[in-house]
Amino acid sequence: MREKTAFRRVSGGFAALLSVIFLAPFCYVLLSSFWSQGKVSFLPYYDVFWGQSQYMLRFWRSLGISLCVGLGQLLVSVLAGFGFAKCRFPGRNAIFFGLMILMVLPVQVTLVPNYIMLGQLGLLDSYPALILPLIFAPLGAFILRQSFASIPDSIIDAAMLDGCGIPRILLWIAMPMNVSGLVCAFLLSFLDAWNMVEQPIAYLRNFERYPLSVALAYVPPTSMAIHLVCCILVVLPCLFLFAFFNRELVEGITLAEVK
Amino acid sequence: MRKKSSGCILIAPLVLGCLVFYLAPFLLVLRFSFSAGSGKSIRLVGLENYQRILRNESFMLAFGNSLKFFAVGLPLIMVFAYLIALLMQKQADRHKLLKSVFLFPYIMPVAGTVLLVDLLFSEAGLLNSLLGALGLPAGDWLAGPSAFWVTIGLYLWKNAGYAVILLLAGLITIPTEQYESADLDGANTWQRFFYITTPQMWYSVFFALVFSVINGFKCFREIFLIGGQEPGDEIYMLQHFINNSFESMNYASLSVSSILLLAVILIFFGLFYGFVERKEAYRA
């Protein structure tokens, strides 16, 4: 009994220490953003939100790109995930393994050929160049295949017997049962697009068109205080999405592996 | 159902897109790796590029560094995440807040992490002032061997939470009755871990590994933004090499390094996936 309480206390302390390690940098950034030139000042916040329009405009640009990527990838992955999970066709496992390998490769490997190809398609220096490759990333299909695989086959068979076509099965049976998986796929692809750095530098020509994350990372603003406030601005949508979808996300990653 | 045609139609958008944006570029890379010259004078030269690059010092340094990074980082992150997940296994309900906090470092933007590393580890940073207050010598943490450990630390901080959640998910599915009956049989913690936990966790471990590798490659962004195009010898990664080849228009070495990287990933994941599948088939 004593051993158990000691263990509980140690693990509790460990958990508290971990929470501090994970949260402390955020709090530091938040507190430092109010500290400008040696005193508490709201001037950087004024500058970023009301003083100049370039920060907010970049924010909306990033948001638009990320939403397009998130929703687009969701659409493509739902179809593909269901196909991989429930349909049998030759080469299914091989194709899936190939997609997984493509997913693991770092961006640098395909950056240059992509640049050449996008140039030939005439899409360079435009936002579709950023959006399209990310829509077809295999990440969402990977997650959704696992979560769709957990649907019992009997339900689908019964629905087919009732005369439902695949679109109906998808919309009314598969998706409502797997909201966590859908949310997880959407969030992860949104995050990928929100934080992308290499692609805009390669595909977009000038600084004016960079989304916020890249502009901030590649050319830090000269004032440290503004840099900090911009970091807060960049974290804001992610925090909201995580707070709103907290339950689904944790469950979704969970479901991704329950076979 | 499960007709071939419906399956093919469903996966068509993704596969087509992947073909256009991932596979076709990759085939281009493959072709570049077998050719030399640029512009109009491209010609196939077989394996000459491969031979040349294996003798290139920067490439061997970059490749070695990347391998070292993953050889050190992957076990560390798996052990770290596994320990945390095991600790949380019994008390997952008590630490609901901690479950959400794990992912906070993951959503921190690249600009933020770069700023943090700068604030903490630069010469005028927090760590040096702390050491100075304690009377210990300050050091340049962003150069030399310590840079490698700073990178590993950054990788762990940012991505451990992700792996923890993946592992925790697998741990939760293990029914508690197995542990209880093992306790009745007089098993200690090690035996419980090896005979009950481990066999059922291979799939979760595989998943955690896959995502940790993906996240490890993404660490390049921070290294690039802190160290620039030519960082110190300790953290000169394969992606730096690829980047610099791009800058110097050396498509051949770029492609060859990509192919070699792919080969290593294929071998590693192929083996591990086969291993996991065998264990799962054994279990079922």
Added chain:
Amino acid sequence: MKRWVLWVSVLAAWFLVFSTLFSLRVEQWMVPSVIVAEPRTEGFDTVLTLDCLFDTEEGLSLFAPYEGAAWEAGTRVRIIEPASYQLTQDRIQFRGSLAVAYATKLPRPDALVDVIVTPKWEPDTWLAVAREDTLPEWGALDRRASIQTQTEQEALLALEKAPVPFMEKRAWGMAPIVRQEDDLSPWADESGNVDKKAVDWLAVEAARQKPPRFYSLNDLSQWTAQMPKMGLGAGLVLAFLVLWGFSWPLARDWRKNSRRLAISALLTVASLGVLAGLLWAIELPSSLLPSTHIVDFGHYTQEFSAIFRALERLAAAGDVTAADAVSQANTRLWLSLASAAALPLAAAVLGLGQVLLGSRKNTHSQERT
């Protein structure tokens, strides 16, 4: 938890959209118009006139325009290093290419500016307010300017043609004061002789008596004309906040109140549209705006209380223009305050009514069952 997050994020999203619209407009308002001067050659030196100096926090400084890049794209001004120019008794020896001569307001270092070349000329009335107890003596006024009314501490000058936009330092040039003897005693030796080369002319210039503060009555009436719109905008913002607060009890039972919540959502979007329209309808004169940030209320209170004190005293001395300006400003102020208060009150009434109606429907349906 989800509903709370959604409720807070509605406010956050509204704030972000509002900030975008507001920042787009504030950026345009806060850009001062400047006139730049090229130094002219005089013998071996290139010189500027002394009135190119601006009175900043760090003392008298010179500004120069430059083209920024990345986050600081556009034409901006920065303070020139004091070491790169030298003052003599009546000119500045400057080796650079361009310097800012006049500006509608003190520029903020590294902020955007709008360089204009030829200002327009329109009739105007200028208000001069003494910095000390009495107005200094007037020098030779420009032929287009004439003193309309003068009291002890303030004066109204009528101008046939005044440069538009209004720049205070140009007014100092067109309506100068009598220049006092320079006090060179700190640099005199025992016998009272002064070595002109050793004199710190910057300190002499800084110590010289400053001309009175000048304000343009055209700009003032433009500002007061915007006040009702500003009040309307403020009222709209407050009204939205009130409605948002009242939407929480509605949100708790959102299925039942879905129609009302939809109407609230529509009102939210509409409020943003109306605010955008208002923002673009407001034209603020640059000379009355603060230098650093637009919500510098200290600056506003200071300037406007000085202006209206002077105008009231002039009106008491019998000046008609001043009296008109004061009464016009008063009516507009009341209008703006009224609209700023009326809208939130209306919203509060609406919100309260919704909540009460909702709860009464509840009790009714409970009674029936």
